[in-house]
Amino acid sequence: MTRSILRTLFLAVVGISWTALPARADLRVDITEGFRAPMPIAITDFAGDNPQEVQMGKDVTGVIAADLERSGLFKPIDQRAFIQNAASLRVMPNFPDWRVINANALVTGTAQMQGDGQLRVEFRLWDVFAGQQLVGLAYSTAPMHWRRLAHKISDAIYKRLTGEDGYFDTRVVYISEQGPSTRRTKRLAIMDQDGANHRFLTDGRHLTLTPRFSPTLQEITYFAIVGDRPRVYLLSIDTGKQEVLGDFPGMTFAPRFSPDGQKIIMSMAQDGNSEIYTMDLRTRKVTRLTNDLAIDTSPSYSPDGNQVVFNSDRGGSQQLYIMNADGSGVRRLSNGPGRYATPVWSPRGDYIAFTKMHQGQFYIGIMRPDGSDERMLTSAFLVEGPTWAPNGRVLMYYRQTPQDKQGRGGVARLYSIDITGHNEREVVTPMDGSDPAWSPLIP
Amino acid sequence: MPLPKPQPPKPEPPKETAQPQPPEPQVRPVVKEKPEPPTQNKNLMASVLKTVEKLDQDQKKTNDKPTPKTETQTPPTPNATVSNLDRTRREAQLGDLVRQQIKQCWNVPAGAKDIQNMVVEIRMQLGPDGAVQRVEPRDPGRMGSDPFYRTLAESAMRAVLNPRCNPLKLPPDSYEIWRDMTLTFNPKDLV
Numbered sequence: 084m085t086r087s088i089l090r091t092l093f094l095a096v097v098g099i100s101w102t103a104l105p106a107r108a109d110l111r112v113d114i115t116e117g118f119r120a121p122m123p124i125a126i127t128d129f130a131g132d133n134p135q136e137v138q139m140g141k142d143v144t145g146v147i148a149a150d151l152e153r154s155g156l157f158k159p160i161d162q163r164a165f166i167q168n169a170a171s172l173r174v175m176p177n178f179p180d181w182r183v184i185n186a187n188a189l190v191t192g193t194a195q196m197q198g199d200g201q202l203r204v205e206f207r208l209w210d211v212f213a214g215q216q217l218v219g220l221a222y223s224t225a226p227m228h229w230r231r232l233a234h235k236i237s238d239a240i241y242k243r244l245t246g247e248d249g250y251f252d253t254r255v256v257y258i259s260e261q262g263p264s265t266r267r268t269k270r271l272a273i274m275d276q277d278g279a280n281h282r283f284l285t286d287g288r289h290l291t292l293t294p295r296f297s298p299t300l301q302e303i304t305y306f307a308i309v310g311d312r313p314r315v316y317l318l319s320i321d322t323g324k325q326e327v328l329g330d331f332p333g334m335t336f337a338p339r340f341s342p343d344g345q346k347i348i349m350s351m352a353q354d355g356n357s358e359i360y361t362m363d364l365r366t367r368k369v370t371r372l373t374n375d376l377a378i379d380t381s382p383s384y385s386p387d388g389n390q391v392v393f394n395s396d397r398g399g400s401q402q403l404y405i406m407n408a409d410g411s412g413v414r415r416l417s418n419g420p421g422r423y424a425t426p427v428w429s430p431r432g433d434y435i436a437f438t439k440m441h442q443g444q445f446y447i448g449i450m451r452p453d454g455s456d457e458r459m460l461t462s463a464f465l466v467e468g469p470t471w472a473p474n475g476r477v478l479m480y481y482r483q484t485p486q487d488k489q490g491r492g493g494v495a496r497l498y499s500i501d502i503t504g505h506n507e508r509e510v511v512t513p514m515d516g517s518d519p520a521w522s523p524l525i526p
Numbered sequence: 527m528p529l530p531k532p533q534p535p536k537p538e539p540p541k542e543t544a545q546p547q548p549p550e551p552q553v554r555p556v557v558k559e560k561p562e563p564p565t566q567n568k569n570l571m572a573s574v575l576k577t578v579e580k581l582d583q584d585q586k587k588t589n590d591k592p593t594p595k596t597e598t599q600t601p602p603t604p605n606a607t608v609s610n611l612d613r614t615r616r617e618a619q620l621g622d623l624v625r626q627q628i629k630q631c632w633n634v635p636a637g638a639k640d641i642q643n644m645v646v647e648i649r650m651q652l653g654p655d656g657a658v659q660r661v662e663p664r665d666p667g668r669m670g671s672d673p674f675y676r677t678l679a680e681s682a683m684r685a686v687l688n689p690r691c692n693p694l695k696l697p698p699d700s701y702e703i704w705r706d707m708t709l710t711f712n713p714k715d716l717v
Contacts, residue, residue: 108706109649109706109707109708110617110620110621110624110703110704110706110707110708111621111707111708111710112620112621112624112625112628112707112708112709112710113621113625113709113710113712114624114625114628114629114632114682114685114709114710114711114712115712115713115714115715115716116625116629116632116716117628117629117632117633117634117685117711117713117716118629118630118632118633118634119633119634119636119716120633122633182689183689185689187633187684187688210680210684212683212684212687212688212689213683213684213687242673244677244680245635245638245677246635246638246673246674246675246676246677247638247639247673247674431639433639433640446578458575458577459577459578460576460577460578461578462578475639476637501637502637503575503576503636503637503717504575504576504577504578505576
C-alpha cells in the first residue's frame, strides 16, 4: 500500500554573502533571555480556478491550520486580518503586508483538479521577516484522501520550522469505553490523530486493554480476556485477522513491539510472580529476560533496541529500572518519592515518560535515560498510560475524573501535552477513551 | 474489515513558473509599528519549561511582575568623548540595551532536541538608525547539515529582524561601537 514518497525541497538558506568587513571589533552581546509563544503564522486559503477547487483549497488549509494550532507551537492568524488580496498573492507575497500583522511565516498554495481525476496541491512556506521562500512542495492524490494530503503539508511546514519531523499524518488506537462501571464495554478503536475517520476494530464482547502499534504500522498488539483466558493478541489492521501470541502457561500482558517490529516484549505472570519475556515474531522463539522474585513488568525498548526500561518492586517499592536487551546490567533509574509505572522510551531517545503515584495523586512525567531532569507534566486524581508522538515531542495519555469521593465511576478522556509541559489538550473521542497508542508516521 | 488503502500523495516539484522572485534586500523594514509588549513574554524568566509543581508559584510571579518598562529603550545621555576606559563601560551599557530589546523578540524554540547544549552566534551590521543591514549566522555551513541548529539560528535571526526590535533603539553617538555586533543566543538557562 505504500510507496516511498519523493519530495523536492526548495530550501532557501539565507543567501547574503558577507563581503569583507572592515577590521573593527564587533560589539559582543550574550542573549540568554527570551520568551516562549506560539509562532504567528498566516495560512491563506489555497487558490483554485473553479468553485470545486476553491472549496478543496479551503478545506485543505482548514486542516493545516487546525493541525498547526493544536501543536501549540503555532498561532494561525485570523484571516480577516490579512491585507494582501488573494489575486496578487498568487503572483508573489508582499512581505510588508504580512509583517504589519506580525506574521512570522506565511503559507500560500493552489488546489487543482486534474484531467486524470487527481487532486494536485502546491504549497509554499515563506519566511516573512527575511522575505524568502523556505520550502515549496506539490502533492497529488485521489480527492478522497485530501485530509492525508493536508496532514502531509502540515508535517512539511512543522519540519521546516521546528527542525523535527511532524506527527500529523498519524493515527491513534485506543480503548473506547461505554456503559456503567459494573458493565463497562471496552472496544479497540482507531482514528486519525485529529479525531477524524474514527472506527471500531473490535466489537466489545471481550475485555481489551493496552493496545500498542507496530513500528511497521499494519499491526497492533494488545491484551484481551477471551473466555477466562487473559492473553496477548496480535491484530492486523488491514485484514482484521487476530491471533493469540504464543501458548504460555500463565497470563501474558503489557506487550510492546521492538523498534524493528520483529519482536514483542511482554510480561508473563505465573504463581504470583511476573517476569519479562520476548517473543520473536518470525521464529516464535521465547526468551526470558528477568529472573527475580519481584514483579517485573511494563517493558519498553530504547529506540536503538539495545536497552529496555521496565518497572519492578525488587527494591521494595515500584520503581523504574533499565537493563540491556539481553537482560543483563540491570540498574535502577527512578529515585524520587512515590511509585513509578508504565515507562515508555521516547522515539527521539532523549526522554522516558512514565506514570507516577505520590500521596494519592497521579502524574505524567518525563526524565532523561540517566535518571536526571525529572519533570512532572500534568497531574490529576488519575492520569495514566503515556504514549509518544513519533517525533518524541508530544505525549498522549488518559485522564479519569471520578464521580464520587471513593473514586468510582466518572469519565475517562484522552489528552495530549507538549514535553515542555505546555499545551495540554483534550483529544475528543465519541465515547470515553483510555489507553491511547500513537502510530508511527504513515508511510 | 480491511482499511481503505490510501495512496500516498505524490509530491512533485511545483511549477517553475511560480518560482519566487529574488528575495528583497534585507534593509530596514517598511513597517514601523510601535513596539508593544508581546502577550506571553511577561514571564521573562529562568525557564520556559513548565512543571506542575511550580505552577502556582509561577502564576503569582507572573501576576506580580510589572509590564516591561520602556525606559530601558531610551538612549542614555550621550557622552561626547569616549575614552578607552569608558569604552568598556559603554559597551556594557549598550549590551544591556540590546539585551533588553532582543529578549522581547526572541521566541525560544523550547523543547527541540538537545537545544540546551546549543549556542548560535549571529553577526549583524546596523545602519545609523539601528536598522539591520546584514545578518548572518557565524556558522552558515551548519544551517544545511543540522536542522536543530538551523531552527535555533532562524529563531535568532527572526528576533533581530522582528519589527519590534528592528531598528534597535541605541544611542546614535555610539554608532561606531554598535555598528557591527555579534549576538550569542544561548538558550541553556531557558530550556
